[in-house]
Amino acid sequence: MLKIKNLRASIGDKEILTGINLDVNAGEVHAIMGPNGSGKSTLASVLAGREEYKVTSGSITFLGDDLLDLSPEERAWKGLFLAFQYPVEIPGVSTTNFLKTAVNNVREHRGLEKLDAVSFLRLMREQMKLMEIDQSLVNRSLNEGFSGGEKKRNEIFQMALLDPKLAILDETDSGLDIDALKIVANGVNHLKSSDNAIIIVTHYQRLLEYIVPDFVHVLYNGQIVKSGTKELAFELEEKGYEWIREEVAGISI
Amino acid sequence: MRKEEQILNEFTSREYEYGWTIDIEADSAPMGLNEDIVRFISAKKNEPDWLLEWRLKAYRHWLTLEEPKWPNVTYPKINYQDIIYYSAPKQKVNPESLDEIDPELIETFNKLGINLEEQKRLTGVAVDVVIDSVSVATTFKDTLAELGIIFCSFNEAVNEHPELVKKYLGSVVPMTDNYFATLNSAVFSDGSFAYIPKGVHCPMELSTYFRINAANTGQFERTLLVVDEGAYVSYLEGCTAPARDENQLHAAVVEIYAAKNAEVKYSTVQNWYPGNKDGIGGVYNFVTKRGICAGDNSKISWTQVETGSAITWKYPSCILKGDNSIGEFYSVAVTNNYQQADTGTKMIHIGKNTKSRIVSKGISAGKSQNSYRGLVKISRRAENARNYSQCDSLLMGDQCGAHTFPYIEVNNKSAQVEHEATTSKIGEDQLFYCNQRGISTEDAVALIVNGYAKEVLKQLPMEFAVEAQKLLALTLEGSVG
Numbered sequence: 001m002l003k004i005k006n007l008r009a010s011i012g013d014k015e016i017l018t019g020i021n022l023d024v025n026a027g028e029v030h031a032i033m034g035p036n037g038s039g040k041s042t043l044a045s046v047l048a049g050r051e052e053y054k055v056t057s058g059s060i061t062f063l064g065d066d067l068l069d070l071s072p073e074e075r076a077w078k079g080l081f082l083a084f085q086y087p088v089e090i091p092g093v094s095t096t097n098f099l100k101t102a103v104n105n106v107r108e109h110r111g112l113e114k115l116d117a118v119s120f121l122r123l124m125r126e127q128m129k130l131m132e133i134d135q136s137l138v139n140r141s142l143n144e145g146f147s148g149g150e151k152k153r154n155e156i157f158q159m160a161l162l163d164p165k166l167a168i169l170d171e172t173d174s175g176l177d178i179d180a181l182k183i184v185a186n187g188v189n190h191l192k193s194s195d196n197a198i199i200i201v202t203h204y205q206r207l208l209e210y211i212v213p214d215f216v217h218v219l220y221n222g223q224i225v226k227s228g229t230k231e232l233a234f235e236l237e238e239k240g241y242e243w244i245r246e247e248v249a250g251i252s253i
Numbered sequence: 254m255r256k257e258e259q260i261l262n263e264f265t266s267r268e269y270e271y272g273w274t275i276d277i278e279a280d281s282a283p284m285g286l287n288e289d290i291v292r293f294i295s296a297k298k299n300e301p302d303w304l305l306e307w308r309l310k311a312y313r314h315w316l317t318l319e320e321p322k323w324p325n326v327t328y329p330k331i332n333y334q335d336i337i338y339y340s341a342p343k344q345k346v347n348p349e350s351l352d353e354i355d356p357e358l359i360e361t362f363n364k365l366g367i368n369l370e371e372q373k374r375l376t377g378v379a380v381d382v383v384i385d386s387v388s389v390a391t392t393f394k395d396t397l398a399e400l401g402i403i404f405c406s407f408n409e410a411v412n413e414h415p416e417l418v419k420k421y422l423g424s425v426v427p428m429t430d431n432y433f434a435t436l437n438s439a440v441f442s443d444g445s446f447a448y449i450p451k452g453v454h455c456p457m458e459l460s461t462y463f464r465i466n467a468a469n470t471g472q473f474e475r476t477l478l479v480v481d482e483g484a485y486v487s488y489l490e491g492c493t494a495p496a497r498d499e500n501q502l503h504a505a506v507v508e509i510y511a512a513k514n515a516e517v518k519y520s521t522v523q524n525w526y527p528g529n530k531d532g533i534g535g536v537y538n539f540v541t542k543r544g545i546c547a548g549d550n551s552k553i554s555w556t557q558v559e560t561g562s563a564i565t566w567k568y569p570s571c572i573l574k575g576d577n578s579i580g581e582f583y584s585v586a587v588t589n590n591y592q593q594a595d596t597g598t599k600m601i602h603i604g605k606n607t608k609s610r611i612v613s614k615g616i617s618a619g620k621s622q623n624s625y626r627g628l629v630k631i632s633r634r635a636e637n638a639r640n641y642s643q644c645d646s647l648l649m650g651d652q653c654g655a656h657t658f659p660y661i662e663v664n665n666k667s668a669q670v671e672h673e674a675t676t677s678k679i680g681e682d683q684l685f686y687c688n689q690r691g692i693s694t695e696d697a698v699a700l701i702v703n704g705y706a707k708e709v710l711k712q713l714p715m716e717f718a719v720e721a722q723k724l725l726a727l728t729l730e731g732s733v734g
Contacts (some may be wrong), residue, residue, distance in 0.1 A: 048689050049688075049689075050683075050685055051685075071688070072685060072688035072689055072695050073688045073691050073692065075689075076688070076689055076690060077691050078689035081689075084686065086691075087686070088680070088682045088683050088686045090687075090700070090701055090704060091677075091704060092703075092704030092705050092706075092707045092708075093700055093703075093704030097700075097704075098687075098690075100689035101630065101692055101696065101700060102687075102691050102692055105690075105692050105693070105696065106690075106691035109691065132519040141704070158690065219317075249293065
């Protein structure tokens, strides 16, 4: 589904990703872990097409297309979804209106019929139950005055409505209490299928107790320095990132 | 190129949609202004002597006035002798049926999206169409007449209902009011008149559609609404003009009189030609609009969506004379490219327990300048007056300006006056977020802007609100890349 080859990317003059290689297939859950500043969020942003980040070399193929040729909205239409670390607020635009616009734009480009108000509300209500989203929340302006937990739940709620092929969860666990974490994890697990794939970007292993990854990769200085299965996440939790640093240092010496 | 710059460049690429002209044979006055021109206009309209005298008085007073310098706008000096003050599409006077109207005119209406034939049969909106200096068609007149409602061109009102016109003309905006209102009083050519009798709730929206067509022509229309005790009316006005390289002057006057328990809702969607992306051409929109809540418990509500004109200078105001009367002003003013707007309102509290509410939403893009200017005045005997003002500015890009000039004068200690103001920017983060959800940038801008202006747009009658939303999106289309 997703094939990243030798990806290098920078912001301004600073190179952040220094050669990423990663293959993600349908049905897989990948976790990308790493210390602060290792390039995790940059990778998520590059995949979603944020303009500040310049790809200097390498390639990304997504469902057979060159991802780097596509605009952010084209990527979304094709099935790429990013759950933002810091979801933005849009005053005066109700969450419902925003979601309807998004869903119908995406459906239109996927060759599906647009949903009328009634069908959309029906779809929305189903997914609201799953994410334990309250009616009052969707009536409010998008993310405006939402608590940290509400914002993150709202991201996964949007993921449910947009039905992506590849979902990237950027630090979705940060700022969540344990109850909210469980709701988010339940939602993601429910959406997981053999047709889609999920990349979880996280600093901690906490979320991975609830969403079990098939692969865990450790990002360090803009490269994946170690890959393994879920056990690697436990090891990181136990030992911290220091031993990775030492190991990398050892290799380079 | 940075994304912001790209955004801005694309923003300025949008062309004005109503920039066409139609070749209608016109009957015009010679260029320039003097007493003979004033007489010429009055004669063209077969006006009674009292009105000619009124015009001449205004003209002589105008000669003693100077153009106001205080608005936050700049433009080259206007040569008032380079303007044609009267231009009328040549056609049969008072057409009996649509068949008698020049087919080119009908074509004009169709291009404007006003199908008079359809209008007659289908919609619940009565329309008066003013092209250049004259009213060319009014629909639904008969239906309204059954209720005693008068809705006709100003000229017709002068001849058919002189007692009403004489009584109310200049009663809210005196002929000596200000430079542009005084000029209008001297040379106004046509406009709309409506009278809603006691206790009548006008069953449909009344609307006037203004169009400047001829070149080098100024448009000086007057609208007079008189709403008698306990009556209600919702009035709409829309306007467009052809794209021309020279600037065109539009100096209109609107007067509203609301008697006891009367309610008036006045909505404007102003889309005069704004000039091209380099700031060449466009309409100078210098307009005086004022309503008086003369009777107790009356209410006047102004809603305006201002997207056009090279320069907008207007302050729809309410004089709250009756006790418990209410004044409202809801405004969205959008400026793009080199447009300049200095707009706001005046709320003059005179009666006891009077209330006013001001919601102003400015949107500036391109290299434009957008100012809110508003006065809230609580006079000495206005016990328990209340005002709430909210002035928000939204900036797109970093080459435009937003300004707020609030004036508050309180002469009675029991008054409560609140003023809130915010300034925000459409952020790249917001746009990227929308893009990531599959919403194109253009749709995202429309979504964000409409969200921002929602409080005002929801005041508009339904059909108009949809139009206004589209217009906002169009005005800002291509603004963000």
